[in-house]
Amino acid sequence: MSLIAEHKTATTDAEILPVLAERWSPRAYTNDPIDETKLAAALEAARWSPSAGNSQPARFIVARRGSAAFDKVAESLMGFNKAWAPKASVLLVGLYTELRDGEGNLRPTPVYDLGQAMSHLSVQAHHDGLHVHQMTGFVADDLAAAFELPADVKPFVVAAIGTVGSPDDLDEVLAERERAPRTRLPLTELVLVNE
Ligand SMILES: Cc1cc2nc3c(=O)[nH]c(=O)nc-3n(C[C@H](O)[C@H](O)[C@H](O)COP(=O)(O)O)c2cc1C
Numbered sequence: 001m002s003l004i005a006e007h008k009t010a011t012t013d014a015e016i017l018p019v020l021a022e023r024w025s026p027r028a029y030t031n032d033p034i035d036e037t038k039l040a041a042a043l044e045a046a047r048w049s050p051s052a053g054n055s056q057p058a059r060f061i062v063a064r065r066g067s068a069a070f071d072k073v074a075e076s077l078m079g080f081n082k083a084w085a086p087k088a089s090v091l092l093v094g095l096y097t098e099l100r101d102g103e104g105n106l107r108p109t110p111v112y113d114l115g116q117a118m119s120h121l122s123v124q125a126h127h128d129g130l131h132v133h134q135m136t137g138f139v140a141d142d143l144a145a146a147f148e149l150p151a152d153v154k155p156f157v158v159a160a161i162g163t164v165g166s167p168d169d170l171d172e173v174l175a176e177r178e179r180a181p182r183t184r185l186p187l188t189e190l191v192l193v194n195e
Contacts, residue, residue: 005164007181023126024182025133027084027174028165034064034089038128039161045124046117057110058117059153061093069147073158076143081135081158084174088133088160093143094118098152114156125161133160 008024010016039062046058063069065088073091074082085091094117096110122132140155149155167178 007179010182010184013187019123019127023123024131026131026164026178027133027160028167028170028178029084029088029131029160029162030165031087032089032163034162035128035130038125038130039090041128042121042125042130042132042161046121049113049117049120051113051116052107052109055099055107055109055113057096057099058114059095059097061095061147061155063091063093065089065091072146073138073143076138076140076146077135077158078137078139080174081137084170085133085135085158085160087162087165087169089162090160092121092159092161093155094134094157094159095149095153095155098154110154111156118157118159121159129163130161131164134158135160 004022005024008022010021012021043060043062046060049058051057061069061073063073065086070086070091073093074086077085094114096114099107099110101107118134122134125132135158136156138155138158143149143155143158144153167175170178
């Protein structure tokens with residue numbers, strides 16, 4: 001299978017980096033074990049993402065299929081995520097450490113910083129031929145309990161990572177989504193002021 005899915009490649013109004021146009025979130029994965037070099041590169045890209053004051057609040061649980069950790073993450077998935085995501089080679093949990101200001105109030109930035117880290121991870125992975133599909137459809141409290149996480153370490157997202165597979169391996173509804181083109185709002189709706 002070609003790495004580039006023509007039907008998933010963004011039709012852009014301005015020229016953007018090919019990796020950004022071609023990145024997409026599949027639900028069909030092959031059975032291959034993860035390529036450890038590519039996984040390490042994805043995590044390294046996440047490590048070098050920016051964060052507020054270089055606070056670096058992003059944390060990760062890396063769970064390879066077949067491990068006890070993988071089963072714990074898979075168990076926490078909700079609804080239809082449970083059907084497709086456990087077929088990926090890796091389930092990676094994106095977590096953030098809570099940070100407080102001088103008055104003890106929670107800082108708002110860690111979840112933003114985790115998002116940036118996940119974005120870097122996804123783009124690096126795609127560039128290297130892996131696919132990433134992020135999910136917030138999981139029970140964070142169950143996952144935190146399963147890994148006995150400290151109270152200030154918050155699971156926020158789970159990402160299925162692996163090699164893209166065939167939509168034929170999915171049920172009809174998911175297969176249809178896999179074959180559908182990606183869509184976005186027009187930029188005119190996103191840019192509120194542009195003087
Ligand atoms: C924070 C976040 C949460 C998401 N949660 C889910 C989820 O629980 N299940 C799912 O199938 N997809 C989930 N997605 C994937 C989005 O639906 C997907 O990124 C979006 O439809 C755009 O498709 P694309 O990534 O292929 O461009 C999530 C994505 C993000 C960034």
